[in-house]
Amino acid sequence: MSQLMWLAADGYNVTRRNLIKIKRMPELMVWVLMSPIMFVLLFSYVFGGSINVPGVNYREFLIAGIFAQTVVFGATYTGASLAEDMQKGIIDRFRSLPMTRSAVLVGRTASDIVYNVLSITIMSLTGLLVGWRIRTSFWEAVAGFGLLLLFSYAFSWVMATVGLAVPSPEVVNNASFMVIMPLTFVSNAFVPSDSLPTPLRIFAEWNPVSAVTQAARELFGNTNPLAPASEAWSMQNPILYTLIWVVVILAIFVPFAVALYKRAARK
Amino acid sequence: MNQVIRAEGLVKHYKEVKALDGLDLAVPEGKVLGLLGPNGAGKTTAVRILTTLLEADAGRAEVAGVDVAANPDQVRAMIGLSGQYAAVDEYLTGFENLDLFGRLYRLGRAKARSRARELLERFDLNDAADRPVKTYSGGMRRRLDLAGALVADPKVLFLDEPTTGLDPRGRVEMWEVIREMVAGGTTLLLTTQYLEEADRLADEIVVIDHGRAIAQGTADQLKDQIGGERVELVIESAANLGRAMETVNSFSTGEVVVDEQSRTLTAPVTGGSGVLVEVLRQLDSNSVKVLEFALRRPTLDDVFLTLTGHGAENGNSEQPQKKKVSA
Ligand SMILES: Nc1ncnc2c1ncn2[C@@H]1O[C@H](COP(=O)(O)OP(=O)(O)O)[C@@H](O)[C@H]1O
Ligand SMILES: [Mg+2]
Numbered sequence: 001m002s003q004l005m006w007l008a009a010d011g012y013n014v015t016r017r018n019l020i021k022i023k024r025m026p027e028l029m030v031w032v033l034m035s036p037i038m039f040v041l042l043f044s045y046v047f048g049g050s051i052n053v054p055g056v057n058y059r060e061f062l063i064a065g066i067f068a069q070t071v072v073f074g075a076t077y078t079g080a081s082l083a084e085d086m087q088k089g090i091i092d093r094f095r096s097l098p099m100t101r102s103a104v105l106v107g108r109t110a111s112d113i114v115y116n117v118l119s120i121t122i123m124s125l126t127g128l129l130v131g132w133r134i135r136t137s138f139w140e141a142v143a144g145f146g147l148l149l150l151f152s153y154a155f156s157w158v159m160a161t162v163g164l165a166v167p168s169p170e171v172v173n174n175a176s177f178m179v180i181m182p183l184t185f186v187s188n189a190f191v192p193s194d195s196l197p198t199p200l201r202i203f204a205e206w207n208p209v210s211a212v213t214q215a216a217r218e219l220f221g222n223t224n225p226l227a228p229a230s231e232a233w234s235m236q237n238p239i240l241y242t243l244i245w246v247v248v249i250l251a252i253f254v255p256f257a258v259a260l261y262k263r264a265a266r267k
Numbered sequence: 268m269n270q271v272i273r274a275e276g277l278v279k280h281y282k283e284v285k286a287l288d289g290l291d292l293a294v295p296e297g298k299v300l301g302l303l304g305p306n307g308a309g310k311t312t313a314v315r316i317l318t319t320l321l322e323a324d325a326g327r328a329e330v331a332g333v334d335v336a337a338n339p340d341q342v343r344a345m346i347g348l349s350g351q352y353a354a355v356d357e358y359l360t361g362f363e364n365l366d367l368f369g370r371l372y373r374l375g376r377a378k379a380r381s382r383a384r385e386l387l388e389r390f391d392l393n394d395a396a397d398r399p400v401k402t403y404s405g406g407m408r409r410r411l412d413l414a415g416a417l418v419a420d421p422k423v424l425f426l427d428e429p430t431t432g433l434d435p436r437g438r439v440e441m442w443e444v445i446r447e448m449v450a451g452g453t454t455l456l457l458t459t460q461y462l463e464e465a466d467r468l469a470d471e472i473v474v475i476d477h478g479r480a481i482a483q484g485t486a487d488q489l490k491d492q493i494g495g496e497r498v499e500l501v502i503e504s505a506a507n508l509g510r511a512m513e514t515v516n517s518f519s520t521g522e523v524v525v526d527e528q529s530r531t532l533t534a535p536v537t538g539g540s541g542v543l544v545e546v547l548r549q550l551d552s553n554s555v556k557v558l559e560f561a562l563r564r565p566t567l568d569d570v571f572l573t574l575t576g577h578g579a580e581n582g583n584s585e586q587p588q589k590k591k592v593s594a
Binding site: 006009010013016017020021024025088089090092093094095096097098099 | 318319320340343344346348350352353354355356357358359363367368370371372373399415
């Protein structure tokens with residue numbers, strides 16, 4: 001078999017192992033899925049009344065932002081799981097086996113796609129209940145979900161790198177909180193970016209989380225063409241801008257994570 | 268003889284700590300080498316280098332003629348490793364763990380499955396096979412971990428402190444399993460902190476301290492060097508230590524070790540319980556009151572006291588240093 005076929009086979013086996021864990025610990029999923037539901041409800045009913053988005057119902061505006069926030073936060077799980085495997089010596093065991101070197105990471109990030117599909121499904125259902133609607137064609141909606149998954153996949157590699165670089169899962173959780181909170185809140189996920197003070201507005205406009213949110217909004221038809229998002233190029237071309245981020249992130253973090261994995265020592 | 272495991276001049280630093288300081292090892296085909304040393308001696312570091320998990324700063328190592336640094340993939344396909352801490356997935360069942368390892372060793376689906384069943388049977392884990400490992404006892408985890416190392420029927424096996432943390436019964440069971448395994452012709456490098464374990468399992472023992480071999484030989488050769496059993500006595504009054512030492516010394520085949528704080532005397536003897544009775548009788552007639560006495564096999568501590576003049580420095584123990592006292 002070729003090298004690539006072995007990578008696929010080994011990656012499949014690692015993915016399978018990760019999914020068994022989700023099956024054995026359903027409570028893990030429950031807690032993870034609770035938070036996006038909470039966000040949908042909180043923002044819809046608590047802040048919804050006081051946030052004004054020109055030309056669009058706030059709940060419709062909000063859902064794509066929650067999608068983006070959730071998949072980005074979900075990547076923390078990738079990093080925390082790897083850190084836990086390393087702490088427990090499982091990575092050492094894998095490294096002593098004649099398997100493809102990158103298969104553990106490929107399998108890890110692949111199983112997190114399954115996990116993100118689950119959480120996006122739950123969020124979509126919650127969204128539909130509070131009044132979110134897809135107003136575009138079937139294929140545009142598919143493209144919207146596809147782009148969210150693609151972005152989350154790329155972001156998983158960022159957190160995989162973090163997970164391999166730090167000594168314990170707790171550190172991943174804290175570190176990611178510090179990065180992901182500003183990244184998701186200083187964006188257009190919850191409020192229109194033009195309501196922000198100038199430096200934050202510029203950050204928000206070029207923030208990839210804003211781009212994937214804006215792209216999803218457009219693909220789901222949750223924007224108002226009469227009230228354009230922003231003049232910035234990134235917001236005028238959110239799909240292209242998101243794809244550029246995906247490519248750049250993968251190009252940097254896949255080799256980085258694999259290199260760390262090869263040197264990984266039990267901490 | 269054909270050396271299956273060979274290491275020459277291995278050096279490994281962690282910042283200022285010299286974990287390995289020019290270690291040489293050689294294990295002939297089908298033999299068992301016991302790497303014996305206290306906590307922090309460098310045993311795990313040596314195993315990690317030999318199993319391709321770590322690169323040495325200097326020196327070279329080969330497994331079955333393959334250089335571990337140059338061709339790690341080839342080495343991994345030939346070896347089995349059971350590390351110091353059981354590295355099995357808690358959320359998977361015992362069967363799922365072994366099945367996963369089998370697939371990753373590329374046995375194929377059917378073979379991986381049948382091999383997993385076979386090993387669970389052999390390691391007495393059949394009843395627990397379909398339970399998540401989270402529910403296993405420490406001993407069961409270790410057995411599963413060892414089974415994981417055997418999935419691909421490797422020619423060369425590395426076991427890092429396979430019985431540390433097990434209760435006495437678990438330890439004896441593990442010895443049984445290892446002995447059976449070795450009877451099949453596997454070449455084994457085993458690390459341990461227990462002289463008795465090395466004595467029971469290893470054809471040859473290397474005593475390691477601060478990353479260097481300080482003694483080497485068969486268990487018998489080592490025992491000749493360090494003497495046989497020990498008598499250990501605790502006397503009532505510190506004032507009698509001098510007199511007690513003289514008495515014990517007259518029966519001892521080596522040097523008497525005195526720990527003044529605990530009023531304990533330890534001395535190598537030959538002749539078993541008869542000698543112990545003689546020692547006690549003599550002390551009694553010299554009016555030395557004995558609180559406790561024992562005849563025991565030598566421990567790692569005794570080996571170190573004899574070879575280096577200081578006890579086995581256990582990285583984290585705070586026992587007072589024992590000193591060798593020459594009579
Ligand atoms: N990852 C590490 N970082 C820093 N020091 C280490 C590391 N691993 C081992 N050491 C040090 O190297 C020495 C040898 O350790 P080790 O090989 O684990 O010994 P043993 O297995 O015999 O207990 C010890 O002093 C230990 O503290
Ligand atoms: Mg060790």
